[in-house]
Amino acid sequence: MTQTSDTTSYKDIKQTVLQRIRSGEWQPDALLPNEQELAVEFSCTRTTVNRALRELADEGFLERRRKAGTRVLSAPQRQARFTIPLVRDEIEAAGGTYRYALVSQETQTAPDWLTARLALRVDQRVMHVRCMHFSTNTPFQFEDRWIVIDSVPQVEQADFSSIGPNDWLVQTVPFTNVELTFLASRADATLAGFLDVSEGEPVFTAERITWLQGQPVTFAKMYFAAGYRMSTEF
Template sequence: MTQTSETTSYKDIKRTVLSRIRSGDWGPDSLLPNEQDLAAEFSCTRTTVNRALRELADEGYLERRRKAGTRVLSAPQRQARFTIPMVRDEVEALGGTYRYALVSSARENAPDWLAARLALRTGQPVMHVRCMHFSGNTPFQYEDRWIVVDSVPQVMQADFSQIGPNEWLIQTVPFTNVELTFLASRADAMVAGFLDVPEGEPVFTGERITWLEGQPVTFAKMYFAAGYRMTTQF
């Protein structure tokens, strides 16, 4: 048989399964019928059911194990997907005009805390770049970044006066792994100065570590201006 306008689509199945979960028809921890039976119920092939259930599992509603079957997750491990935008895009999306300014850029030796964080040898050479991102004339983000010279030798020739280190890295070095952390920190004198807020002010802060195939590439600390909110919907 072939696909007509009356064909059951995997999207229909997803919808139906979700509504049965929500209605309590298939309660938490309960076992769903197997793919064959569902295929029979929806009069479609197992392939189609498989796709629907696989996607629902990806989205955190179901847990699937061979032989054990498919069950409803009791505490739906809903996952929020934050798209990590580049500062420029974020500023422009908020209706501002993006402006970048380099604060300093120098070759240094990795301090202890950084070496520990990135699993470097103490004193291994790193490029230390500090810069500002503005929305119009308002400070938006202060960025404090270290780039591992041994992993990215080209960084010694890079000119960060016009282009930000993040944009430079993205178009220069690929990465395979990222660790992202968010926290609330207190503005020290320097950060307060750059962001134009009182010293001691709470600052939404992000830390990002990037690796390429196990090699540490960069560590960045991003201090957001007062009032910054990171939002997502799902």
């Protein structure tokens, strides 16, 4: 047999399965019929059922184990997918005009806390860059970044007065692994000045560590202006 327009597609199956979970027909922890049985029910091949169930498992609705079968997850460990936008894109998407400004750029020996955080060797040298991102001249984000020189030797020749370190890195170094952390921090005097808020105000903060094949490449702290909200739907 071959594909015709009235075939049940993997998308149809996904929908139907979700319906059954939502309607309570398949309760949490319940065992689903196996792929072969579902294939018969939906009059399609096991391959098609497999794709549907595999994607639903990937999306966090189902749990699948060989021999054990497929179950409805009791506490749907649904995953929020944050697309971390580039600052420029985020500002422009909100209708602002993006402006970048370098605050400082210097090479130095990695401070102790950074050595510990990135598991650097002692006295390893880093490029320290601080810069501002504005949306139509309103402070949007203050970025405090360290780049490991041994991992990106070209950085010693880089000039961040007109291009941001993130843009430069994205163009220059691929990366393999990222650790992203969100937290709330308190504006100290310096930060308050840059972001135009009062000292002591809460500041939404993101930290990002990037590795290339196990080697630490860069650590960045990004402090967002007052009222910033990081949002996603799923």
